[in-house]
Amino acid sequence: MSQGSIENALAGQMLRLARDATLRGMVYDRLGDYCHQCRNRLNSLKLMIYLMTKQCADPTVGVWEEVNRHYRDLERKVEQIQTLCRPMTVSRVTLALDLLIDDRREAWTRTMIASGGSLEMIPPGSRTESKFDVERLGGALDALVEWRAGEVATGRPARLRWWVEQGVSHICWEEPVRPETGVRRAPTAGDVIWALPLLVRVVEAHGGDCRVEESGGWRLDVSWPTPNPAP
Secondary structure, eight states, X not given: OOHHHHHHHHHHHHHHHHHOHHHHHHHHHHHHHHHHHHHHHHHHHHHHHHHHHHHSOGGGHHHHHHHHHHHHHHHHHHHHHHHHHSOOOOOOEEEEHHHHHHHHHHXXXXXXXHTTOEXXXXXXXXXXXEEEOHHHHHHHHHHHHHHHHTTSOTTOEEEEEEEEETTEEEEEEEXXXXXXXXOOOOOOOTXXXXXXXXXXXXXXXXXXXXXXXXXXXXXXXXXXXXXOOOO
16 A cells, blocks of 8 residues: 555544544543653653753754654644544634734745645635634644645645625635646645644534535635624
8 A cells, every 4th residue: 555545544534533523532532541641751851852952062953953853743743633532622712714814824825835836815805703713723724724735736726715604604715626737746744634634623623514525626615603793
């Protein structure tokens, strides 16, 4: 089995976990204590790396920077497992979706351009006051952009739209088909296969849903209930 096939199969299983609360509970019953022990050991390791970095001479600084990079990768993997499987509490604030997206506009645009694509952001015609967890939703959308940057065809724009309608917040990512340009498949990074499962998990914690359509292009619709603000 090729590396790509293995990654696709793993991503599919993680997506199944994200959508099945019963299965998530069973998995976390088995992994929860292990993850907790890992975090305790990682915290001790982080302190050791910090102290060694401070005590070592300049010629060894590069070595410890590399060790620290591997540490951060390992810490992120444990965080991803916990985010996917354990019960999630979201801290919602009332905020315009425009502010969340504007804050990330420059970074997302750079990510898409660096991969040979582009991103067109289409704002709504009216105010988009919503309720959501800024850190969790923002982080999940960052991972989505990184993932799709490696999948979009060179020179083909992706489109991002967002709006609030009848008490429901919506975010839509679209990649229209352009037959004249071939789809460029970048190597799949380890973190990228987590993108959709983690987004599904975060949106589900908001009481919402994610839907993917792949006919005639690629489209992701994200929605979650948002009570209408008081007049």
